[in-house]
Amino acid sequence: MSAETRSMGNGAEKAVRRTAMVSAVVGAAAGVALIPAGAAQASVVGIGNAVFGNTCVLQGDAQATGSTVSGSGAGGGNNVGLPLNLSRQQCGNSGIVCTALFRASV
Amino acid sequence: MASEVSLEDAAVRELLALSGRGLPLLREWASEDPRSGVARALLMLATGDGLSDEALKQELVVAYQDARAVGPRQASLVHGVFLHTHRHYRLTADHLVRHFAQWPTDEVAGLMLGAFHDCGDPAYREHGDALVEKQYALAGPDNWAWAGWLASARAEQGRVDEAHELAERALARHPRSGVAAHARAHAEHELGAGPAAVAFLDRWLATDPGAMNFGHLNWHAALQSIACGDFPDARRRADTALAHSDVGMRAATNWRLLLIGQSPAGRCDPGLVRELLAAPGGMAEVFHTFNLALALAVEAATDDLHVLAGRAAADDRPDYRDVLAPVAEALAHLTGGRPRAAVDLLAGLGERVERLGGVRVEREIVQDTLARALADIGEHARAADLLHHRVTTRRHHTYEDLLLTGGENAGGAQLVQQGRAPRADPHASSAGSR
Numbered sequence: 451m452s453a454e455t456r457s458m459g460n461g462a463e464k465a466v467r468r469t470a471m472v473s474a475v476v477g478a479a480a481g482v483a484l485i486p487a488g489a490a491q492a493s494v495v496g497i498g499n500a501v502f503g504n505t506c507v508l509q510g511d512a513q514a515t516g517s518t519v520s521g522s523g524a525g526g527g528n529n530v531g532l533p534l535n536l537s538r539q540q541c542g543n544s545g546i547v548c549t550a551l552f553r554a555s556v
Numbered sequence: 557m558a559s560e561v562s563l564e565d566a567a568v569r570e571l572l573a574l575s576g577r578g579l580p581l582l583r584e585w586a587s588e589d590p591r592s593g594v595a596r597a598l599l600m601l602a603t604g605d606g607l608s609d610e611a612l613k614q615e616l617v618v619a620y621q622d623a624r625a626v627g628p629r630q631a632s633l634v635h636g637v638f639l640h641t642h643r644h645y646r647l648t649a650d651h652l653v654r655h656f657a658q659w660p661t662d663e664v665a666g667l668m669l670g671a672f673h674d675c676g677d678p679a680y681r682e683h684g685d686a687l688v689e690k691q692y693a694l695a696g697p698d699n700w701a702w703a704g705w706l707a708s709a710r711a712e713q714g715r716v717d718e719a720h721e722l723a724e725r726a727l728a729r730h731p732r733s734g735v736a737a738h739a740r741a742h743a744e745h746e747l748g749a750g751p752a753a754v755a756f757l758d759r760w761l762a763t764d765p766g767a768m769n770f771g772h773l774n775w776h777a778a779l780q781s782i783a784c785g786d787f788p789d790a791r792r793r794a795d796t797a798l799a800h801s802d803v804g805m806r807a808a809t810n811w812r813l814l815l816i817g818q819s820p821a822g823r824c825d826p827g828l829v830r831e832l833l834a835a836p837g838g839m840a841e842v843f844h845t846f847n848l849a850l851a852l853a854v855e856a857a858t859d860d861l862h863v864l865a866g867r868a869a870a871d872d873r874p875d876y877r878d879v880l881a882p883v884a885e886a887l888a889h890l891t892g893g894r895p896r897a898a899v900d901l902l903a904g905l906g907e908r909v910e911r912l913g914g915v916r917v918e919r920e921i922v923q924d925t926l927a928r929a930l931a932d933i934g935e936h937a938r939a940a941d942l943l944h945h946r947v948t949t950r951r952h953h954t955y956e957d958l959l960l961t962g963g964e965n966a967g968g969a970q971l972v973q974q975g976r977a978p979r980a981d982p983h984a985s986s987a988g989s990r
Contacts, residue, residue: 506643507840531631532620532638538609539643540837541674544847545802546772548742548915 506539561594561630563663563701571598572663572701574734576766579603593623594630594664597637601667604641612641629659640668645675649684656687661695661702669705676842676875676913685709700729700736707739711746712915719743734769741776745917748950750784753777771797775805779812779917785954787818794821803829804847808921810854814971815928816958826855839867842875843913846883850921853887856972861888875911883912883922890925893972895932902926924959928971931962 563569567581579602586595596619604612616638623630632655639648648671655665672684688709692702707722720743726736737760744753757777761770774797781789794809803824810820829851832838839845845868852860861884868881882901889897902925909922923942930939939960940947947953 506645507837531635532617533647534613534617536639536642536644536647538612538641540835540840541643542838542841542844542848543801543832543835544804544844544851545799545806546769547804547843547847548738548772548918 506541561592561633561664567595567598568664571602571667572735573730573732574738574768575732576764576768576770578768591622591625593619593621593626593634596622597634598664598667600641601637616641629662632659633662633664636665636668640671643674645671646677646680649675649680653683653687656691661691661699663699663701666691666701666705678910685713697725698729700726700733703729704733704735704739707736708742711739711742714746714916716743716746720747732764734767734773737773738769738776741773742915742917745776745779745783746949748783748946748952750780750952751786753780754789771799771802772805774798775802775809776917778809780952782809782812782816783950783955784952787813791819791821800828803832803851804844807847807851807854808918811850811921812924812955814854815924816955817962817970820854823854824851826852826857826860829855829857830860833864839871839876841913842873842880842911843918845876846880846912846914849880849884849887853891853971856891858888858892861885861891875913879905879908879911883909886925886929890929890971895929898929899926899933899935902929924955927956927959928962931960936960 561568563572565585567578567585570578570581572578582595582599582602585592586599589595596615600607600612600615600619604615607615616634620631620634620638623634632651636648636651636655639651648668652665652668652671656662659665669684669688672680672687688702688705692699692706695702697703703722703726707719707726710716710722711719713719719739723736723740723743726733727740730736737757741753741757744756754777757773757780761767761773764770767773774793778790778793781787781793790809790813794806798806798809806821806824810823813820829848833845833848838848845864849861849864852864865881865884865888868876868884871877871881882905886898886901889895889901902922905922909919912919912922927939927942930936930942943956943960947956950956
């Protein structure tokens with residue numbers, strides 16, 4: 451992305467972001483092991499297990515354990531925090547629906 | 557690309573606006589800056605459905621490594637995309653709660669807000685709405701992205717005036733906000749804005765025919781056309797703006813037309829509907845399954861509907877067993893010419909219909925179906941009572957008026973009639989390749 455296209459932003463929004471960043475909780479390694487290892491994860495919002503509490507389903511032998519895997523082989527190396535053994539779920543399909551605020555259109 | 561990916565970046569801004577330029581700019585960004593983990597991850601968010609599981613994972617592992625090298629916010633964004641693209645929506649929502657606690661008002665993370673709804677749990681949905689409200693308060697009223705998202709939440713909460721005002725606010729700050737235009741469409745559906753809503757949507761879409769929500773906003777326009785009695789326009793939009801794969805929107809348009817005795821637009825291929833139901837995970841999500849049931853109803857595929865209702869009734873999930881099953885069975889009764897049996901099933905559902913998922917405008921068709929069935933058995937007072945709030949609050953309500961007469965004096969199309977109209981030609985639609 452060019453510098454030109456990046457310079458079109460709103461100054462007020464920039465100020466808000468800067469303020470928000472400063473006031474944010476400091477020190478937590480967000481994005482790195484945010485989801486703790488282990489199969490049984492209490493959900494943040496509700497009650498229950500966030501891994502298994504989906505409307506969508508797993509197919510075949512895939513397991514959704516939610517574990518955090520480091521160096522699982524998929525790309526190797528510095529993957530601490532990405533739950534690489536999560537399988538992609540199947541959710542059914544009837545086309546675009548209202549709640550899809552953002553999804554592929556190509 | 558600097559480390560602080562934000563609304564100031566053209567690709568991000570266009571993606572948030574659901575603009576037709578969003579994806580090309582994103583591709584350009586990812587190509588020019590292959591070490592941008594966020595760019596690579598957002599590209600997966602937009603297009604990952606077309607990749608194999610392995611390819612998707614590989615891309616996101618690379619994105620995560622690059623993002624971590626930049627900073628924790630970028631890593632967290634990629635992590636969220638990983639969960640979202642793997643369709644673990646509760647985990648995504650949980651992740652977003654933590655993300656916003658650390659990076660309030662992060663619009664880039666806002667691209668994944670749909671997870672709060674998609675996980676199908678009312679508690680999550682409410683939590684998501686509260687989170688959006690909080691972020692909007694933090695971001696301030698001039699932030700069009702958060703104003704648009706809050707407008708969407710308010711519309712779904714039934715706070716129509718607030719939704720409309722917020723959508724207008726967002727559009728005033730950024731006229732190309734697709735989220736705000738969509739939220740305004742929802743508010744105006746509740747208001748029965750009719751031709752005014754159609755004119756707005758047409759103006760908005762004319763500026764960007766490549767907008768990501770082109771088909772969907774045309775569907776909203778079609779509903780407005782139905783509301784004010786312009787049925788040819790509704791059919792035209794369904795035939796020209798919806799993609800072949802938009803089975804749900806096509807069915808929701810056609811079933812409405814049939815309920816009021818009007819000829820439907822080109823129909824879905826029933827073979828495709830059966831294929832979608834039989835596909836892996838074809839009945840995994842209740843709202844998509846409901847949409848497919850509507851598509852079967854449009855085809856008067858009574859036997860298929862009985863089978864679907866039976867499968868839903870045998871399902872362990874309460875939403876399927878207690879809500880989808882009677883709805884599908886009621887549709888079978890209607891297409892089989894037994895409106896009284898349909899009334900018996902639908903009248904008892906009440907607010908449980910919310911458990912079908914989707915949003916108000918999408919679920920409203922169940923109420924429409926009950927009203928038509930009531931009219932068919934001569935229970936006109938009950939039907940009128942059912943739709944009273946709509947005919948008294950919606951400026952244009954020709955559709956409701958026709959429902960209350962059971963489609964009499966209309967075009968004469970019958971719910972139980974076979975071979976009602978030609979099927980949609982997947983190659984004829986201008987949106988077929990979207």
